[in-house]
Amino acid sequence: MKIALDAMGGDFAPDSTVKGAGLAAKELPEGVTLVLIGDENVINGKLEEFNINESNIEVFHASDVIDMGEHPTKALSQKPEASIPVGFGLLKKGLVNAFASAGNTGAMHVGAMFTIKTIEGIIRPGIAGFMPKEAGGFGVIMDVGANADCKPDVLHQFGQIASLYAKHVFEIEKPKVGLMNLGEEEQKGTLLTQAAHQLFKLDKSLNFIGNIEGRDLFNDKADVIVCDGFTGNVILKMAESFFDMLQTRNIKDPYFDRFNYEAIGGSPILGVNGNVVIGHGVSSPEAIKNMLLLSLKMAEANIHLKIKEKIGE
Amino acid sequence: MKIALDAMGGDFAPDSTVKGAGLAAKELPEGVTLVLIGDENVINGKLEEFNINESNIEVFHASDVIDMGEHPTKALSQKPEASIPVGFGLLKKGLVNAFASAGNTGAMHVGAMFTIKTIEGIIRPGIAGFMPKEAGGFGVIMDVGANADCKPDVLHQFGQIASLYAKHVFEIEKPKVGLMNLGEEEQKGTLLTQAAHQLFKLDKSLNFIGNIEGRDLFNDKADVIVCDGFTGNVILKMAESFFDMLQTRNIKDPYFDRFNYEAIGGSPILGVNGNVVIGHGVSSPEAIKNMLLLSLKMAEANIHLKIKEKIGE
Structure with a gap:
């Protein structure tokens, strides 16, 4: 099982996200991997800087970043290589089981609606x-x-x-x-x-x-x-x-x-074809950790499929 | 200036209301009188029981009571001698400058709308x-x-x-x-x-x-x-x-x-032709006291006339 994190998303990213991933990595059950999405040089540098060498952390390169204040729709169409659209791409292809970001909320919302899309039957x-x-x-x-x-x-x-x-x-x-x-x-x-x-x-x-x-x-x-x-x-x-x-x-x-x-760390978008969690812009490492653990719980429960089965058409 | 209180209104009336009036009476400026509306025997008995003999408290007899759970419109039409309609009657005639009650909220609201009525021009x-x-x-x-x-x-x-x-x-x-x-x-x-x-x-x-x-x-x-x-x-x-x-x-x-x-003690109904304050059903004597002081402030400010002048037609 793979949980993806937008390593570039949030007011204090990538420090907060990489540190948070490091904290989460220690608590994950066997067989679960974190996928940090973003500039691989930056992320690897931060992993080294913070002495994080957990084997259950992977890095997936995304060359661009959607900033916190950018217009969601515009940014998504102009920056297909940014960490948020790349994350949704992985989620859509089933390469990750959940995607979490403390970045641009609008881009997360619009990205979910237009990439993995609303479950049929969900209004x-x-x-x-x-x-x-x-x-x-x-x-x-x-x-x-x-x-x-x-x-x-x-x-x-x-x-x-x-x-x-x-x-x-x-x-x-x-x-x-x-x-x-x-x-x-x-x-x-x-x-x-x-x-x-x-x-x-x-x-x-x-x-x-x-x-x-x-x-x-x-x-x-x-x-x-x-x-x-x-x-x-x-x-x-x-x-x-x-x-x-x-x-x-x-x-x-x-x-x-x-x-x-920080206690929960994020808010899920429900009713779309995938497990998506949005974090607070100011997310601390603790918040990121808990957002990742929440994302894992959602992936384990397969909540988006439960919603599709029970309510979708 | 006269501030009227529904002495029979509230879960703990008339004890809480009479006690609250006693507390307020000590804090009123000269020239301000409290008018306790309700069964005069009951109120006088309570004033005696609680040793309240302030000269700025008057009693105005009302032979009936609208209970907390009664249907407002029905109760108002069937019990014209209850403390709430009697209070609105005094307010309408200009015999008191404000009317406060911790009794049936619906009856206070409907009573205000149908007795003193909405200020013309207030939607x-x-x-x-x-x-x-x-x-x-x-x-x-x-x-x-x-x-x-x-x-x-x-x-x-x-x-x-x-x-x-x-x-x-x-x-x-x-x-x-x-x-x-x-x-x-x-x-x-x-x-x-x-x-x-x-x-x-x-x-x-x-x-x-x-x-x-x-x-x-x-x-x-x-x-x-x-x-x-x-x-x-x-x-x-x-x-x-x-x-x-x-x-x-x-x-x-x-x-x-x-x-x-208790710190404020009541919520004013605004946009009607008079100063009306509704208290919490559970009002304590302290809450009643503060509701009366708020009512006085509203009467001193002539707030209903200010609203009429500035917004009414």
Whole structure:
């Protein structure tokens, strides 16, 4: 099994990515190889500099880089030899089992849609985020920003997709699916959430527990939190700001420490034909390591195929 | 000046309300009277029981009570002698300058709309919430739940209304108005926020600073945060849950203590012909006290008239 990393992606790449790969390499099970994509001279230089000589690290040359601020579509068409399109190329050919990058988020998103493409039958791929639960583990929240405006059937599919993710990647047998809303009663909410609620109610294949509220993100009510990408994005960034404010005040707590983006390290794009994870631009080596371990878990679970089998057409 | 309190409203009323009024009475400037609305025998009994004999507390009899779980419209039509409709009656006649209740939120909302009514020219009244700012003070966020689905012109008006509130009640000279969004760039977001952004850009009477994100709720970017009631409600409840989780872990911090709903005590309904504040059902005496002081501030600022003059037709 091979997990590919965009070694050039992220504000602190290639130092952070190469160091992170070094950390991950020590934790990988036998038979798993990391593939670092980027300028081979640069990467080899960094591997040497940081004294990383794990045999489960390979380098795959990509001569170009898409910068953080570049326009995704333009950059992808103008720089086919950059690490992101090269990574998607490997993923498409089945030469790697997952591809992760802390680089240009838009390029990762567009690259996924146009290279490995949306699974047939999936209306809109989305990005999943993770909410640390007080009782342990993480809840899956989808979408967290790929789709600002959603239709009811898109929300319903997010519930199906994220439910499969919680089941196969987080090993929760019957994930409880909650619809983010402003009240528990089914007639509450926007026209969107009211209509989505009815779709969820009719779907007996899901463990739909009804509406949840902003106060339920961290409790045990739901393992899967369904919302449009606008709401999910506000939630995710607000949770990040809480963690930052705790850090500023030097408040340490084992639970709140799991709000650190580094704890999970990345957000998967779900609904495309491959396992893709996007990391935070500021990713540290620790974050890169955890993003790689998450990518491995997704590859082991074959999550994109599970989604294709169960929801695709 | 008279500030009316629904003495029968709230999970712990009349104990919490009478005690809270007693606390507030000690802090009121000369010339301000509290009017406790409800069963006069019950209220007088409680005033005696708690040894409250402030001369700036009056009792106004209301023979009935709308319970927390009652259907607002039905209850208001069937119980005209209940404390909530009696309170709105006094407000409408100008016999009190503000009316606050921690009772049935729906009845307060519907009562406001049908008794004192929406200010002409206001498309939709909304409910404002408050976000403790790291730099001190509170940001005003509107709407926090009255209007789940909003049109762009409604968001624009929320910005105007909340801006007047920040100016006249919180005494911020040129309140910075931010539009809650998932990215800073003006083309980002939902169709709603994209369109609203353009309306704000055209309105030179506001100090519009552009889009803000979920991470900006507590920093100094905006004094006024504009969003639809769905988003605002999720934000408000999520912030409450953070405070609760900190409490559970016994983490005390002067900044985070201001996340306690008691610190402000209530949420104003803005855009109606009178000063109305809704409190949390679980309101403690401290929360009731602060809700009354907030109501007084609103009455002193004559905020409903400011809104009528500046935005109404």
